Amino acid sequence: MRLKGGHEEINYDATQAFFNNRAGKYNKDNPYSVTMYQDNHPELVKQRNAKEVEKLLPLLKLDNKSKVLDIACGIGRWSDAITMDIDKYCGIDFCEDFILKARELNKDKKNRHFYTGKSNEISDCLAKNNWEDKFNRVLLIGALVYLNDQDVDSVFAGIGQAVEDKGIVVIREPIGLEERLTLKEHFSEELDDTYNAIYRTRDEIMDCLNKSLLKQGFRVKEEAFLFDDSLNNRKETSQYYFILER
Numbered sequence: 001m002r003l004k005g006g007h008e009e010i011n012y013d014a015t016q017a018f019f020n021n022r023a024g025k026y027n028k029d030n031p032y033s034v035t036m037y038q039d040n041h042p043e044l045v046k047q048r049n050a051k052e053v054e055k056l057l058p059l060l061k062l063d064n065k066s067k068v069l070d071i072a073c074g075i076g077r078w079s080d081a082i083t084m085d086i087d088k089y090c091g092i093d094f095c096e097d098f099i100l101k102a103r104e105l106n107k108d109k110k111n112r113h114f115y116t117g118k119s120n121e122i123s124d125c126l127a128k129n130n131w132e133d134k135f136n137r138v139l140l141i142g143a144l145v146y147l148n149d150q151d152v153d154s155v156f157a158g159i160g161q162a163v164e165d166k167g168i169v170v171i172r173e174p175i176g177l178e179e180r181l182t183l184k185e186h187f188s189e190e191l192d193d194t195y196n197a198i199y200r201t202r203d204e205i206m207d208c209l210n211k212s213l214l215k216q217g218f219r220v221k222e223e224a225f226l227f228d229d230s231l232n233n234r235k236e237t238s239q240y241y242f243i244l245e246r
């Protein structure tokens with residue numbers, strides 16, 4: 001089903017099965033396509049990854065005191081992007097095969113930790129892994145699109161609990177350009193699989209932020225579309241980012 005405008009919940013078991021399947025398609029020559037798709041366009045994957053990192057990495061203002069939480073980290077694409085000396089990085093994802101791959105790829109780096117857990121249950125995941133520190137940088141990259149509305153609220157509540165007094169939160173999401181778009185049990189020719197996702201509008205994401213992190217002292221420092229037309233090949237959706245600071 002392809003629903004424009006209306007509200008329909010998606011099923012997480014289907015999404016988990018989808019990502020388990022993606023993990024099976026890991027290809028070391030085009031590693032990031034497991035979470036960036038475009039399996040047949042390795043150059044586009046490279047260009048989009050490079051553009052995203054070039055644009056967003058400086059906005060994270062990382063230094064050796066940075067404690068980074070990467071929610072829905074996949075195989076640790078952003079751990080790879082962070083080449084400077086930071087205090088800690090913790091990536092959480094519900095796809096165990098991604099977490100195993102991320103650990104293998106990061107085994108020689110110090111202070112990189114990867115745990116299996118749900119985006120909407122961050123506190124539980126950290127507690128289960130005896131994680132005591134708070135974070136001062138949070139990455140939420142391509143994560144909200146796989147969650148129903150009440151769980152988007154839980155993610156922001158979890159971030160609120162996980163951050164220190166001062167911090168930067170980077171949100172990068174594909175948004176619905178004119179209206180919300182829901183794909184429910186939708187067969188995608190491109191992905192050769194059934195896909196479930198909710199592309200919220202920029203205003204819907206702002207509404208969620210207004211009732212959560214912005215009430216807790218965070219401010220939107222910057223927001224914009226991530227790619228120009230040359231890197232965006234969709235008509236109804238586009239990658240958008242928000243930088244929040246407190």
Ligand SMILES: C[S@@+](CC[C@H](N)C(=O)[O-])C[C@H]1O[C@@H](n2cnc3c(N)ncnc32)[C@H](O)[C@@H]1O
Binds near residue numbers: 076142
């Ligand atoms: C589009 S990928 C982005 C991955 C990574 N942030 C990146 O930018 O490369 C979405 C990720 O969200 C994870 N995911 C989806 N739903 C999740 C959930 N409910 N809890 C935790 N992880 C989830 C998937 O396993 C996948 O790794």
